Amino acid sequence: MSKPATLPIVKFSVEHPWIIIAAALIITIGLALPLQNLQIESDVESLLPDEVISGTSQEQLKMYDKLLIMVSGKKLFSVESLQNFQKSYQHLQNILPVKQIIDPFTFTTLEKKGSRLSAVPLSPGGTAPENEEDLAVFIDRLNRSEYTEGFLTSEDKDALVVILLLEKTNNYKKMMQEIEEVLNPLRSGLEIVVTGTIPFSAETEIFLTEGFGKLLLFVIATILISYYLGFKSKRAVFLPITIVISGTIFSLGIMVLAGFKLSMVSIISPPLVLTLGSSYSIHVMSAYYKLSGISNESKKEIIIKSVSDISGTVLLASFTTLIGLLSLLLATIHQTREFAIITSLGILFTAVLSITLLPAFLALQPAPEKKKLKGLESDPLSNFLHHFGAQIINRKVQAIIIILIIVLVFILLLPRVSFNTTPSKYFPKSSKLIIDNNKFSKKIGGFEEIKIELKGSEEGFFLKPEILANIYNLEQKLFALPDISYSFSFPGYLNFAGSVMTGESGYFKSRGLNLLVSRLFKTINKDNNFVSEDYSKIYIIIRAYDKANSLPIDEEGTITLLNDLESILSSNLNSNIKWEISGTSLNFLKLSNQMRRDFFVSTIAALFLIGTIASISFKSILKGILALIPLLTGIFTSLILMAIFRIPLDMTTIMVSCISIGVGVDDSIHFLLQYNKQLELNPNNHSTAVYETLIHSGRPIVITTLSIVSGLLFLSFAQFQPIRYFGLLIVFTLSTACLATLIILPPLLKSTKKVIK
Numbered sequence: 001m002s003k004p005a006t007l008p009i010v011k012f013s014v015e016h017p018w019i020i021i022a023a024a025l026i027i028t029i030g031l032a033l034p035l036q037n038l039q040i041e042s043d044v045e046s047l048l049p050d051e052v053i054s055g056t057s058q059e060q061l062k063m064y065d066k067l068l069i070m071v072s073g074k075k076l077f078s079v080e081s082l083q084n085f086q087k088s089y090q091h092l093q094n095i096l097p098v099k100q101i102i103d104p105f106t107f108t109t110l111e112k113k114g115s116r117l118s119a120v121p122l123s124p125g126g127t128a129p130e131n132e133e134d135l136a137v138f139i140d141r142l143n144r145s146e147y148t149e150g151f152l153t154s155e156d157k158d159a160l161v162v163i164l165l166l167e168k169t170n171n172y173k174k175m176m177q178e179i180e181e182v183l184n185p186l187r188s189g190l191e192i193v194v195t196g197t198i199p200f201s202a203e204t205e206i207f208l209t210e211g212f213g214k215l216l217l218f219v220i221a222t223i224l225i226s227y228y229l230g231f232k233s234k235r236a237v238f239l240p241i242t243i244v245i246s247g248t249i250f251s252l253g254i255m256v257l258a259g260f261k262l263s264m265v266s267i268i269s270p271p272l273v274l275t276l277g278s279s280y281s282i283h284v285m286s287a288y289y290k291l292s293g294i295s296n297e298s299k300k301e302i303i304i305k306s307v308s309d310i311s312g313t314v315l316l317a318s319f320t321t322l323i324g325l326l327s328l329l330l331a332t333i334h335q336t337r338e339f340a341i342i343t344s345l346g347i348l349f350t351a352v353l354s355i356t357l358l359p360a361f362l363a364l365q366p367a368p369e370k371k372k373l374k375g376l377e378s379d380p381l382s383n384f385l386h387h388f389g390a391q392i393i394n395r396k397v398q399a400i401i402i403i404l405i406i407v408l409v410f411i412l413l414l415p416r417v418s419f420n421t422t423p424s425k426y427f428p429k430s431s432k433l434i435i436d437n438n439k440f441s442k443k444i445g446g447f448e449e450i451k452i453e454l455k456g457s458e459e460g461f462f463l464k465p466e467i468l469a470n471i472y473n474l475e476q477k478l479f480a481l482p483d484i485s486y487s488f489s490f491p492g493y494l495n496f497a498g499s500v501m502t503g504e505s506g507y508f509k510s511r512g513l514n515l516l517v518s519r520l521f522k523t524i525n526k527d528n529n530f531v532s533e534d535y536s537k538i539y540i541i542i543r544a545y546d547k548a549n550s551l552p553i554d555e556e557g558t559i560t561l562l563n564d565l566e567s568i569l570s571s572n573l574n575s576n577i578k579w580e581i582s583g584t585s586l587n588f589l590k591l592s593n594q595m596r597r598d599f600f601v602s603t604i605a606a607l608f609l610i611g612t613i614a615s616i617s618f619k620s621i622l623k624g625i626l627a628l629i630p631l632l633t634g635i636f637t638s639l640i641l642m643a644i645f646r647i648p649l650d651m652t653t654i655m656v657s658c659i660s661i662g663v664g665v666d667d668s669i670h671f672l673l674q675y676n677k678q679l680e681l682n683p684n685n686h687s688t689a690v691y692e693t694l695i696h697s698g699r700p701i702v703i704t705t706l707s708i709v710s711g712l713l714f715l716s717f718a719q720f721q722p723i724r725y726f727g728l729l730i731v732f733t734l735s736t737a738c739l740a741t742l743i744i745l746p747p748l749l750k751s752t753k754k755v756i757k
Contacts, residue, residue, distance in 0.1 A: 003308075004308040004311055006307075006308055006315070007304070007308045009355065010303075010304050010308045013356045013357070013359045013360045014304050014307075014360065014362075014363045015300070016360075017360035017364050018360075020357055020360040024246060024353060027246075028246045030253070031254065032253060034253050035249070035253060035256060038256050038261075038262055039256075041264075041335070042204040042208055045584065046263070063167065064099065064166060064168065065165075065167070065168055065196070065197045065198050066163065066197050067092075067163070067164040067166060067179070067197075067198045068163050068194070068195050068440065069161065069164075069193070069194055070160070070161045070195075070439075070443060070444060071085050071159065071186065071191070072158055072160075072191050073191050075189045076158070076159070077139060079128075079129050079130065079132065079134075082128040083130070084186060085128065085160065085162075085186065085190075086105060086128040088186055089103065089164065092164065092178075093164070095178060095182075096164075096166055096179075099165050099166060099167060100165040101164055102152070102162070103163075104122055104162070105122060105123040105138070106122075107121065107147075107148065108120065108121055109121075109122055109144070109147075109148075110497050111141075111500065112500050112501055117501055117517070120141070122142055123141075124137050147488060147493070149486075150485045150486035150543065151486050153444075154443045159444065171205075172205050175198060176198060176202035180194075193436045193443075195433075195437045195440045195447065196447065199433050199436070200424075200427075200433065203427060204264055207264075207719060208263075208264065212723075215714050215718055216271060218714040219271045219714050220274060220711075222710045223274060223711045224241055225710075226703070226707040226710050226711075227241070227707070239281070239358060239361045239362070239365075240278055240282070240285065240354075240358065242357075242361075243277065243281055243350055243358055244274045244275075244278050244281070244350055245274070247273050247277045247346045247349045247350030247353060248270050248273045248277075250349040251270070251273050251342045251346025251349070254345050255338075255342045260342060264723075265652055265655075266335060266338055266342060267723065268339070268652065268655075268715065269339055269342050269343040271714075271715060272343055272346075272659070272712075273346035273350060275707065275711035276663055276708060277346065277349075277350030278350075278711070279663075280317065280350060280351050280355075281354050281358055282700060282707060283310050283313055283314055283317075283704065284310055284314065284354050284358050285358075286699070286700040287306040287307065287310035288302065288307065288362060291305060292306075292368050299363075299366075299367040300363060302367075303359050307358070307359045311355045313669070314351055314354055314355055315351060316673070317351075317669055317670065319613070320610050320662050320665050321344075321347050321666065322344045322347060322348060323606060323609045323662055324606045324661040324662020324665075325340045325344045325662055326340055326341075326344055327603075327605045328340035328658050329341075330601050330602050331598040331602055331654075332591075332594040332595075332597070332598055333591075335651070336598070382695075385694060385698040385699065386695060389691050389746075392742070392747065393687065393694065393749075394747065394750070396748065399743070399747045399748055402743075402744060403629070406636050406640070407636065409640050410640055413639070413640050413643035413644065414639060414643065416646075417642050417643050418555075418556075418646065418648045419555065419595055419596060419648055419649045420592075420648030420650045421595065421651070422552070422588065424437055425554060425721060426720060426721045426722055427721065431719070441546070441551050442550035442551075446483075446544045446552065447543060448544065448552070448553070448583065449542070449543055449583055450542050450543070450561075450585065450586065451540075451582050451583055452541075452569070452580075453579065453580045453581075454577050454578070455537050455578040455579070455580075456535075456536045456537065457536075457576045457577075458536060460535050460536070462536070463514055463518065465508040465509050465511075467574060467577075468491045468494060469491075469506065471489065471538070471540070472492060472494075472495050472506060474568065474572045475487055478540065481565075481568075482547045482548070483546060484543070484544055484561075485543050486542065487541070487542045488530070488541045489530065489538065489539065489541065490518070490531050490538050491538070493517065494517050497513065518535070544557075544558070544561055544585065555588070558585050558586065562581065562586065595651065598654060599649060599654045599657065602654075602655075603635075606657070606658045606661040607661060610627075610628070610661055610662065611625065612624070617669075618672060622752060623672055626745065627665055627668040627672060628665065628668075629744065629748065630667060630668045630740035630741040630744060631664030631668065631733075631737045633736055633737060633740040633744065634664050634734060634737030634740065635733060637736045638733040638736070642729070647725050647728070647729070648725075651722060652722035652725070653722060653726050653729055656726060656729045659730060660730060660733040660734060664737035666704075667701045667737060667741040668745060670697055671745055675690065675749060678690075678696070686750065687750060690750045691746075693746070701738060701741060702738065705735065705738035709731040709734055712730055712731050712734075714727070715727025715730075
């Protein structure tokens, strides 16, 4: 039998342990130092790749955040309350990087004064009313203006809204704390609702720092417990955990040095490195303890031999995990690609440490007691495998039936698997963030804008009376859609001006009035591009929400709305007008389509590469296929679970399949490698070889899987929905793949003896 290629490395580690320990310590400390500069990327809109951001929204998304503050209550429309409200957001303007404010006091409306049309602020002087007379004027103008409802006030006119546009920041948590401090005094007499991108990003930042740190501690504690239960030894607890913590520090340090940020995608990297990296140490410890129980050689010889023999399994398992992770480099979301890189490096580092640093540690420890080692071989798990092993390997028909049922159900339910890119659904319904968001939707409507760009054929095209009438009628049909809560455009504003002057709706025949209003319009809306300079291009701005449930519109609702918009535009616009629809909600919808592409491309690439590697490693295409069957079983059953319980694929859960492919195949590879060894020991008895394979590999496979899934299971307690679903799905997938390796693979392997012997 040829010597393992890693023998010199393992031998050096055992004979010179302090050199290995010192080198690992230097690298770990060196990469721990940059961690103080680790940056958090909590901006929910940062997930959008440039290619899915359309129109002029790209620059705005990259540069600005939006904050909306709604105030309501019985005491709202009093001079004192309105002045306190204005002082609050003016204070925010002084302490925050505010670029623009849209408030109900300075918002301009139109009034007829004699024979003239005048633009006036809703509140006299453009400030909060200072006396009862000003208050009466403000309320009257607020009620008569067509463009405040669904924008700056509610349908019942019992709430007011101020909108602040701010420069992007890196510290949303701090910004949100400052906002709450300023607004808290208002809460004594008024109800305050805060929504927009800033609260979402602040909540995400809190999760990425405080909430997830607690979960990570539970992951580490669970790994420690699983180590102890598996080996009944203190060294089996602290030595492996040292290695995986070093690997985690290594990956995070590389993240900082590479300029990557800790995002809502890459946040799952640390627990993955901890849990997946621990499996390599379990394999090494299992091999060491097993050989120690049956060999009379010296401790060093046992360490060198056991670690060298198992190193092939460790390296091949880590390599397949890397392939699964690196297939995510095909994804569109840059955070997903960054996650793939840093997690792969952490996994690689822990694999190398498990065959270098771990044997170095073991060389400095006393040999395990024979009495304890015998107890490991007679634990309940080992007894179970011995008792049921002979029965399992003879269940070929049952194994095939199970596979066929899973494949059939998977095919039937696959169309029901949905995708979710709606940020509001990433957070628990009980959080203040979502409660405020829903209150705003119920009272005001939507706040996510959809922009419809209309392009004419010449300069001044959108000053023609017949074109203006066409666009106004179109806008009325759009506004009639149930999920549209607000609409604004130049033709609509012109109609408002005409109704103020003549009392007639749809009046566009007066060229003089059209030109006057166009000048007023540009003056009033100088900070907003609702029309081009030459009136060859205009925009219709709409806001959408789920009216039936008084909630923000979700992905399914956005798809329906988009279809309705396209249908109305196609059938009602002048043939000389070209149109384009854009907006944040539509960008997230495009992201969903990109995620579908990422999911299928990355998954197929991972399956092909790992299947090819397994076939080459075992020098058998059939064995390569057999290696894929357990993990395909896990992936198929996971997707079935998602379809049944309506668990959506999102920017985190789309990675489950690739990670599961890279990790889940480890069990079958370990099984098949052990099978090759047992076939050499039992060349004339195929059934015995399969049975012994199950007995020898079953225990470390189960312990490894339990260690991984018990650690990752704590992710299912995360408040952030994508992380919670990721934890549930990967635990379910890996558990199913483990069961398939022990229940389905043995009978299939036995039935193929003539082909692969």
